[in-house]
Amino acid sequence: MISTDVARELLARWDAQQERYAFQREERFDVICGVLKAFDVSGPVVDLGCGPGSLAARIALHIPDAQPIGVDADPFLLALGKAAYPGVEFVQAMIGDAGWERCLEPYSAPSAVVSSTALHYPSTSVLGAIYRDLARLLPTGAVLINADMFPLSCAILDTAASALPGQDWIGEDWNSWWESVQRDPRVAAALSARARTALPEGGDNGLSAEAHITLMQIAGFRAVGEVWRHGRSAVIVAAR
Template sequence: MLDATRARDWVARWDRQQERYLADREERFTVIGDVVTAALADRPAPRILDVGCGPGSLAARLARRLPAAEIVGVDADPVLLALAEAAHPAAARFAHADLRAADWPAQAGLAGPLDAALSTTALHWLSESDLGALYRRLGALVRPGGVLVNADHLYDDQPGVRALARLVRKARAARAGVEENEDWAAWWAAVEAAPELAGPVAQRRARGYAHSDEADLSTATHARLLRAAGFAEVGVVWRSGDDTVLVALR
C-alpha cells in the first residue's frame, strides 16, 4: 500500500536523483515561481497546467507559493502519477494524458483558458513534430496575456557552444557534490522492486510506457515553434550551462 509518508520518501529520492543532472534544480524551481508570480500578478486565482508533471515536485512548490491557484498536473507515467497523487494530494489535480496524442486535453479533462502552462525537464523526450503540435495546443489553451514556461536542457545550434554549455553544467554538478547521487536507472530499478508500487509498475508495463531518445532540440527551435503556436514574445530568463528557463508570453 502506497501511503502519503512512503510516497513523499520516494519523491524526495526522485528529487535527489534529478539533482545529479541539475545541480541548480531548486533554484530553477524558484525562478519559475518568480516568473509565474510576476506574470499572473493580476490573477487572484490563476489556472495553471503542469505539463509532464512527474511526481508533482513543481506542483507542490507552486501550491505553497500560490495557494489560491488551481493547478492541474498531467503525465503519461502511472508510477509518477501515483506518487504525485499520494505525496501531494492537496497541491493539484493530477491526470493521465499522453502529450503526443491529439486529444490529450480531453484525456486530462482539461479545458481553457489557462493562465499559465509550465514544464520542467519533461519535453526533451518529444520529437520536433510532436513538440510543435503540443505547443500549438497550449497556444490555444493559454489565454492572451498568459505565460508558458519550459525549464529543460535546451541546446545551442553551434556544436562548439553546445559542448561548452554541457561542460559548464557538469562542472557545476561537480562543485555542488551531486555527481554521486543515485542515477536515473538505479531509481527506476528500486521502483520496480518496491512492493508498494507493484500496481502502478504493472500499469506502466501494460501500457508499454517508456521514454524515447532525447530529441536534442535547440533553444532556437523551441522559440520558433512557440512563435508559430501564437506566442508573441519568447526568450531565456535564466540559464546554467544548458539548463535553461525559456519563457513565452501569449
C-alpha cells in the same frame, strides 16, 4: 495505494536524481514561480510531463491562488504524486496524441502552462503541434514556461556549458532509481498498472532553446525568450 510516507521517501530520492538532468533544478523552480507571480497567475496552472509533481507541488506552495494540474502518461509517477501532494490534481494523458488536450476539459482555461525536463521527449513535429495546441488553449495574457536542458547551438560553447563545475554527480541516477523502485515490495501493486500502460518513448529531440523559441513563435506566442540560464539548463517564457 502508496502510503504518504513511502511516497515522500521515494520522491526525496526522485528529486535528488533529477538534479542530474536539471542542473540547478531548485533555482529553476524558483525562477518559474517568480515568472508565474510576475504574470499574476491564479486558477489552473498545467504542469506538462509533471512526473510525480515536484514542480506542481512547489507552485501549490508558493502561489496559493494557483490550482496546479499535473499531466503525465506514467500512472506510477502520478500515483506517487497523488500520495504525497494533496494540493495538486493529477491527470493521465499522452501529451501530443490526437485530442490529448481534452483531458483538461474539466477545468477552466489555464492561466499558465509550465514544464520541467519533459518537452525534450516529443519529436520536433509533435512538439510543434503541442505548442499550437497550447496557443489555442491559453487565453491572451497567459504564459507558457518551459524549463529544460537545452544544448547550445554552437558545439564549442555546448561542450564548455556541459563541463561547468557542479556536475560531478554521485548517487542515484534515473536508471538506478527505477531499478530500486521495481524491487520495492511497498509499491508493487502501483507498478503493475505501469506495466500495462503505454509510456512515452524516452527519446531526446535535441532542440536548442532557439529552436523551441522559433516553434513557440510559429505557434502564435508573442514575446518569447530565455529568462534564466546556467550552462545547458534554461527557462524559456512565452507570453500568449
